[in-house]
Amino acid sequence: xxxxxxxxxxxxxxxxxxxxxxxxxxxxxxxxxxxxxxxxxxxxxxxxxxxxxxxxxxxxxxxxxxxxxxxxxxxxxxxxxxxxxxxxxxxxxxxxxxxxxxxxxxxxxxxxxx
Amino acid sequence: xxxxxxxxxxxxxxxxxxxxxxxxxxxxxxxxxxxxxxxxxxxxxxxxxxxxxxxxxxxxxxxxxxxxxxxxxxxxxxxxxxxxxxxxxxxxxxxxxxxxxxxxxxxxxxxxxxxx
Numbered sequence: 001x002x003x004x005x006x007x008x009x010x011x012x013x014x015x016x017x018x019x020x021x022x023x024x025x026x027x028x029x030x031x032x033x034x035x036x037x038x039x040x041x042x043x044x045x046x047x048x049x050x051x052x053x054x055x056x057x058x059x060x061x062x063x064x065x066x067x068x069x070x071x072x073x074x075x076x077x078x079x080x081x082x083x084x085x086x087x088x089x090x091x092x093x094x095x096x097x098x099x100x101x102x103x104x105x106x107x108x109x110x111x112x113x114x
Numbered sequence: 115x116x117x118x119x120x121x122x123x124x125x126x127x128x129x130x131x132x133x134x135x136x137x138x139x140x141x142x143x144x145x146x147x148x149x150x151x152x153x154x155x156x157x158x159x160x161x162x163x164x165x166x167x168x169x170x171x172x173x174x175x176x177x178x179x180x181x182x183x184x185x186x187x188x189x190x191x192x193x194x195x196x197x198x199x200x201x202x203x204x205x206x207x208x209x210x211x212x213x214x215x216x217x218x219x220x221x222x223x224x225x226x227x228x229x230x
Contacts, residue, residue, distance in 0.1 A: 034218050043120075043204055043223040044157065089156055093218070101147075101170070102219060104156035 002027040006090050006105035013080055013112050021075040021108045023064075023090035031092040033057075033066055033073040034102070038087045047075075047088070080112045116141060118222035120205050126228045129195060135225045137188040137205030146188040147219065148180060149204040157204055163188060195229045202226050 007022040025031065032051040036044040048057030053068035062077045073090060090105040118139045127133050137146065145164050149157035162170035163182040177199075179191040188205055206219040 032218070036221075043118075043202075044206075044219075044221040046218050046220070049218055087154060091218075101159055101162065107154060107156050109154060 002103045004090050004092055004103055004105035006108050009109040011110050015114055016079045019077040019080045021088055023073045025071050025092050027092055034091045035064055035075050036089040082112045082114055085112045118205055118207055118220050120222035120225050124226050128230055132193045135190040135203055138186055139207045140186055143207035143209055145208045147206040148190050151202045197229050200229045
């Protein structure tokens, strides 16, 4: 079945460091890919998305490119801030999934130190 | 209005209690979802409603009973829960269950449930 694999955390960075969180997927057909962010004590917020190969999603300085050849959707940010500390979930939604349900990765906790 | 509103934000209940969680959206979304999330784990799908009809039940125990009174409201009725049911319960919505692959979901902030 469809699945998402994320790099394990926690990831600890200093402020202004470069961030990469790796995400790879296995899916039937051509899924859409998402990054969600969950700040402490809150629900999930959609950070960015890409619906077809070579699409680049971007938001709040974060970027991710849908790479069909490597089945990847890595999240990057050039300069992280303390306020970016959160758990990040990569997810896919496939047209062929029953009900179009989201398949989540395990999540990567990011901690940014001043 | 681009939000999913969940109430209450926190709930403590005993194992013999009956309580309900409420979820509301006014975005015209026709699919609504209940998820359960344990700390620092991904959300786990429980139920999917599409056009006010239950379309997916992920083998959830009967002590959890969903209800969709209309297209804007989703309830989760709780009865005789166990301590291991303590978790964050998230509601989400999407334009249509078959269209979520294009648009993703909008999540609420969740209800943090503690069963004592």
